Amino acid sequence: MNIETLRSLQPFPTKKELDLRVRAFLYHHKPALSEGTLTILKYIWRHSVKYPGVSFSKVETIQTKTNKSRSTVIRAINCLVKKGLLTRVPTTRPNGKRGVNILVFLTDETESLPEPEQFEVETPRETTPIEKPSPDTEPVMNKHDQKNNTTTVNSDFLPSYIPHSFISVSRSFLSHSEILSAWKSALLAYKYVNLTYPIEWYVEQINQTFKQAIFAKREGTIKKNFLGYFYGGLKQMFTQTVRKEVMADSSNLYYDWLED
Structure with missing residues (x-):
């Protein structure tokens, strides 16, 4: 598969957009995902940055790197495909035989992160020791x-x-x-x-x-x-x-x- 084809599969212009997409997905779906699926998603996500959203990771590679069974890897990918985060793109070898699948993250404008409230953030500062805690800086414990x-x-x-x-x-x-x-x-x-x-x-x-x-x-x-x-x-x-x-x-x- 040549570079132009890979670029045509790239769903996000930068890694930042990819990260926002995955974060939004996790915000909506993380409680329903197993520990194994989360581990496998982390690996695929980490190895989808050269062309943001496109992963060349083979099932065998994911299996080895995450220390999960082949069935767990396949089940996790199927889960992420079913939930609309990933899709499989088949490839063809030079001899005409079918090659490995490329995993591509899908965009979804219906899933987004909630807008955080606008606030000014100040770095917590150390204060001089005092005998009695200040109510503005200490936890309230009645x-x-x-x-x-x-x-x-x-x-x-x-x-x-x-x-x-x-x-x-x-x-x-x-x-x-x-x-x-x-x-x-x-x-x-x-x-x-x-x-x-x-x-x-x-x-x-x-x-x-x-x-x-x-x-x-x-x-x-x-x-x-x-x-x-x-x-x-x-x-x-x-x-x-x-x-x-x-x-x-x-x-x-x-x-x-x-x-x-």
């Missing part, structure tokens, strides 16, 4: 929270772009405005490094970092403000994550860790 840890906020009043799992983890410890500020901290830390996937892929790690920050708060080891501590933990976690992703990708022969 006596009922500290004793029973059951008082929660109503998530219906929070922006829809904040992942539900993060709200579930933080709602027992933070007010509405604090949950929003905490998620802004996560977005800032995410932008600090060059991760492979959108932030939605890393919610589990963000939740774990939040739990660690709450534990540190309860133990009295946070000498400055909570959000600053949480932000620092997120930056450290994301930096470690991007290193793991780079090392896991055999196509990355060199990496400038000084810019990390």
Whole structure:
């Protein structure tokens, strides 16, 4: 298959448009996808950047690189095809026999990400140690929270772009405005490094970092403000994550860790 043919199959002008398409798909369908399908989608997505949206990955290659069975790979691709994210484009060998299928991401204007609220984002700043936490920078923990840890906020009043799992983890410890500020901290830390996937892929790690920050708060080891501590933990976690992703990708022969 020549270059002109490949370019004619390219559904997106840039990788950015491809990323937005996959992120929108995940926003609508991720809860219904299995762990294996998500892993396989990650691999196909990562290897569809030379011609954005066009993947040359063979089933055997995906099977080897993701450590999944052949049946799992085929089942995952069938699932993504059925849901309208991918299509198979058959190829023909020079001898006239059928070649491997090329996987092409499909555009879909009916699936989109929700528009986030417009807000100014400020980098969390460290403040000087104080004896009593400031109500503007510290999580609200009333006596009922500290004793029973059951008082929660109503998530219906929070922006829809904040992942539900993060709200579930933080709602027992933070007010509405604090949950929003905490998620802004996560977005800032995410932008600090060059991760492979959108932030939605890393919610589990963000939740774990939040739990660690709450534990540190309860133990009295946070000498400055909570959000600053949480932000620092997120930056450290994301930096470690991007290193793991780079090392896991055999196509990355060199990496400038000084810019990390």
